[in-house]
Amino acid sequence: MMQESGTEATSNGPANENGGASVEGVPREGRPKSAAPSAEVTAADFLHLQQHQALQMARQILLQQQQQSQPQQLQSQQNTGRKSPKANDKQQSLQVPVSVAMMTPQVITPQQMQQILQQQVLSPQQLQVLLQQQQALMLQQQLQEFYKKQQEQLHLQLLQQQQQQQQHAGSKQSKEQVSAQQLAFQQQLLQVQQVQQQHLLNLQRQGLLSIQPGQTGLPLHSLTQGMIPTELQQLWKEVTNAHVKEEHNNSSSNNGHRGLDLSSPAPPKNPLLNQHASTNGQYMSHKREGSTLEEPSPHSHPLYGHGVCKWPGCEAVFDDFHSFLKHLNNEHALDDRSTAQCRVQMQVVQQLELQLAKDKERLQAMMTHLHVKSTEPKATPQPLNLVSNVTLSKSAPEASPPLSLPQTPTTPTAPLTPLSQTHSVITATNLHSMGPMRRRYSEKYNMPISPDISQNKEFYMNTDVRPPFTYASLIRQAILESPEKQLTLNEIYNWFTRMFAYFRRNAATWKNAVRHNLSLHKCFVRVENVKGAVWTVDEIEFQKRRPQKISGSPALVKNIQTSLGYGPTLSAAFQASMAENNIPLYTTASIGSPTLNSLANAIREEMNGAMDHGNSNGSDSSPGRSPLPAMHHISVKEEPLDPEDHDGPLSLVTTANHSPDFDHHRDYDDEQGHDDML
DNA sequence: CCGTATATAAACACTA
DNA sequence: TTAGTGTTTATATACG
Numbered sequence: 001m002m003q004e005s006g007t008e009a010t011s012n013g014p015a016n017e018n019g020g021a022s023v024e025g026v027p028r029e030g031r032p033k034s035a036a037p038s039a040e041v042t043a044a045d046f047l048h049l050q051q052h053q054a055l056q057m058a059r060q061i062l063l064q065q066q067q068q069s070q071p072q073q074l075q076s077q078q079n080t081g082r083k084s085p086k087a088n089d090k091q092q093s094l095q096v097p098v099s100v101a102m103m104t105p106q107v108i109t110p111q112q113m114q115q116i117l118q119q120q121v122l123s124p125q126q127l128q129v130l131l132q133q134q135q136a137l138m139l140q141q142q143l144q145e146f147y148k149k150q151q152e153q154l155h156l157q158l159l160q161q162q163q164q165q166q167q168h169a170g171s172k173q174s175k176e177q178v179s180a181q182q183l184a185f186q187q188q189l190l191q192v193q194q195v196q197q198q199h200l201l202n203l204q205r206q207g208l209l210s211i212q213p214g215q216t217g218l219p220l221h222s223l224t225q226g227m228i229p230t231e232l233q234q235l236w237k238e239v240t241n242a243h244v245k246e247e248h249n250n251s252s253s254n255n256g257h258r259g260l261d262l263s264s265p266a267p268p269k270n271p272l273l274n275q276h277a278s279t280n281g282q283y284m285s286h287k288r289e290g291s292t293l294e295e296p297s298p299h300s301h302p303l304y305g306h307g308v309c310k311w312p313g314c315e316a317v318f319d320d321f322h323s324f325l326k327h328l329n330n331e332h333a334l335d336d337r338s339t340a341q342c343r344v345q346m347q348v349v350q351q352l353e354l355q356l357a358k359d360k361e362r363l364q365a366m367m368t369h370l371h372v373k374s375t376e377p378k379a380t381p382q383p384l385n386l387v388s389n390v391t392l393s394k395s396a397p398e399a400s401p402p403l404s405l406p407q408t409p410t411t412p413t414a415p416l417t418p419l420s421q422t423h424s425v426i427t428a429t430n431l432h433s434m435g436p437m438r439r440r441y442s443e444k445y446n447m448p449i450s451p452d453i454s455q456n457k458e459f460y461m462n463t464d465v466r467p468p469f470t471y472a473s474l475i476r477q478a479i480l481e482s483p484e485k486q487l488t489l490n491e492i493y494n495w496f497t498r499m500f501a502y503f504r505r506n507a508a509t510w511k512n513a514v515r516h517n518l519s520l521h522k523c524f525v526r527v528e529n530v531k532g533a534v535w536t537v538d539e540i541e542f543q544k545r546r547p548q549k550i551s552g553s554p555a556l557v558k559n560i561q562t563s564l565g566y567g568p569t570l571s572a573a574f575q576a577s578m579a580e581n582n583i584p585l586y587t588t589a590s591i592g593s594p595t596l597n598s599l600a601n602a603i604r605e606e607m608n609g610a611m612d613h614g615n616s617n618g619s620d621s622s623p624g625r626s627p628l629p630a631m632h633h634i635s636v637k638e639e640p641l642d643p644e645d646h647d648g649p650l651s652l653v654t655t656a657n658h659s660p661d662f663d664h665h666r667d668y669d670d671e672q673g674h675d676d677m678l
Numbered sequence: 679c680c681g682t683a684t685a686t687a688a689a690c691a692c693t694a
Numbered sequence: 695t696t697a698g699t700g701t702t703t704a705t706a707t708a709c710g
Contacts, residue, residue, distance in 0.1 A: 470684065489699065513685065519701050520684095526700080533699085 303328060364463050457499065464501045471510075471517040474500075475524065479537045486527065486534040489515065 303309060304324045309316040311332050318324040332338050460467050467474065478495035479487050487495065493511055496503040503510050518524045518535055523542035527534050 472684085509686070512687075515698095515700060516686080516702090517684090518699095 301325070301328070303332075361463065364459075460500045460502070461498070462501055464505075466502045467500050471513050472521055472523070475514060475517055475535075476537050476542060479524075479535060484534075486536045488529075488532060488534050489518070492518075492535065 301321070301324065303311050304318070304321065307317055307319060309318065309324060309327060309331075311328070314331065316324075316327055316331070318327060459465070469477075474496065475492055478492050478499075479485060481495070482491070492514060493507075496510065496514065497507075518526070521541075523538045523544075525536045525538050525541075527536055
């Protein structure tokens with residue numbers, strides 16, 4: 001296992017080495033990473049373009065629906081997307097997203113392929129490339145079909161709605177119904193989007209777009225998340241308005257979107273439902289070896305469908321299953337070619353899994369975003385502006401404006417921190433194989449965590465992302481959150497699984513870790529109980545060990561200890577959460593969250609106990625602020641770069657509530673690119 | 679390079 | 695005997 005994590009950590013690294021240099025990351029980035037070329041902009045723009053087209057399409061349909069006059073001209077909209085200034089070389093592909101098959105590579109007939117293979121004109125590597133191209137081309141063709149179907153479905157659905165609306169023009173329509181309809185519509189859009197992503201994927205695989213794993217995540221993701229929600233919202237508004245105006249009844253419209261399985265969930269307005277669904281989806285993804293692909297059965301074969309051999313690059317037709325089997329054994333026996341093809345297929349699967357993970361994340365983000373939106377309007381726009389300001393004005397010498405912009409929109413959705421983490425994780429390798437939580441929060445101050453704990457909480461509860469806290473921190477929090485400040489081991493387990501999707505798998509591993517931590521750290525005290533034993537937290541011990549951690553930097557320790565008192569690991573998390581709660585989006589959003597409050601209290605307690613001088617702490621009425629000044633101290637002394645960071649948030653606190661987040665966010669992204677943050 | 683902190687794995691003991 | 699709980703040791707990694 002450990003070995004795994006090691007390699008994974010490495011693979012995670014590439015996420016953003018360059019970004020890491022931005023603020024505080026510079027000094028300690030010793031981790032291995034792959035280079036981070038700069039093709040991302042192109043890829044990102046490409047995706048952007050595709051999304052744009054999807055939206056265009058949707059708009060078109062909407063227009064149609066509302067005006068009921070103009071004919072559909074979806075295809076004509078295809079080339080209206082924007083182009084990246086840097087993407088000149090790729091513009092060709094960018095401009096023809098839907099008809100990529102027209103691009104250079106030509107589809108080779110099975111016979112030709114066989115010939116090529118048999119004559120061994122090509123090296124294995126060349127074969128791979130060729131196969132990839134062929135696969136991509138075929139996929140693209142399929143995708144085109146799918147596109148059409150999607151469009152038709154969308155159209156059909158909307159037409160149905162119109163009809164229903166007309167039919168029931170007299171009756172009244174509940175908002176739930178409207179939203180259900182909208183969701184259905186959204187599902188369709190999502191599907192389109194997914195297809196487009198697959199499309200992009202194909203291009204990547206084909207080598208037409210070179211995107212490094214580490215890079216894709218950030219730009220692509222930020223783009224997708226950034227753009228879709230906002231624009232979707234607009235679309236929905238349009239839809240809503242139209243509906244409201246016409247006052248039609250579409251009670252059964254929900255059924256109109258039966259199109260693809262994805263739309264089935266179509267939850268009326270309950271975000272929890274959505275989250276649940278997505279959570280399940282994540283679970284599904286864990287069983288990767290599972291039934292995602294076709295399962296062999298006595299009468300059918302995964303490589304045999306509709307009378308055609310589905311071996312990559314082979315489309316041989318067979319009337320008879322047995323002849324297919326014969327073919328399979330003869331033509332696709334174990335040899336270099338098959339091995340190479342198998343490797344290619346593995347890559348394909350990997351990519352798809354990666355894509356799936358991304359899409360899941362996006363879905364989650366969208367859900368979260370929508371949920372948030374209901375309670376907290378206009379989260380998206382604000383951060384956006386502020387971010388750019390903050391980023392540009394202060395710490396972000398390296399922050400590329402174009403990137404920071406698209407990034408921001410995502411923020412409100414998925415927790416800043418986690419989101420970025422997710423980026424790296426998902427992008428770099430896969431969700432499940434992250435390295436150990438090495439990254440301690442000793443970098444404390446730059447704990448970007450999320451602005452709103454409740455959001456973070458939700459995020460971690462539903463997203464299979466490793467929380468950026470140490471086991472000790474988590475255990476402590478679990479215990480402190482409990483009414484009696486004591487928990488049994490099993491209760492601690494339950495807390496972990498309840499609060500973090502990540503801990504719903506690999507139970508043996510993390511449970512062992514929990515036990516290990518309980519035993520290892522003096523701060524966890526086992527108390528015999530009537531019915532067994534419970535674990536409690538010895539705060540004094542807990543705080544004791546922090547100085548030790550920091551002791552690494554002798555000169556600073558004093559200052560840190562006195563002014564901060566809190567340790568990197570544990571309180572770091574809390575600090576961050578606190579800080580972010582109070583400072584950023586907090587004012588409005590966080591109030592409702594009990595967890596938040598308890599957390600804040602815990603932190604405050606911790607701070608009070610720990611901060612001897614209390615100057616930083618005492619002066620603050622708000623729990624969130626105290627950490628920051630302290631952090632400032634540290635940063636000034638320990639890391640020259642950080643001050644800027646936190647100066648920013650600090651100064652901004654008074655002025656703008658949202659900006660700090662993003663500042664952090666950016667940092668965090670960098671951080672997380674390198675590591676897991678634990 | 680070293681020490682510390684953490685994560686992970688695993689062996690082992692104890693107990694219900 | 696088994697599963698759960700605790701303890702302990704070993705190893706790897708990140709970081710100061």
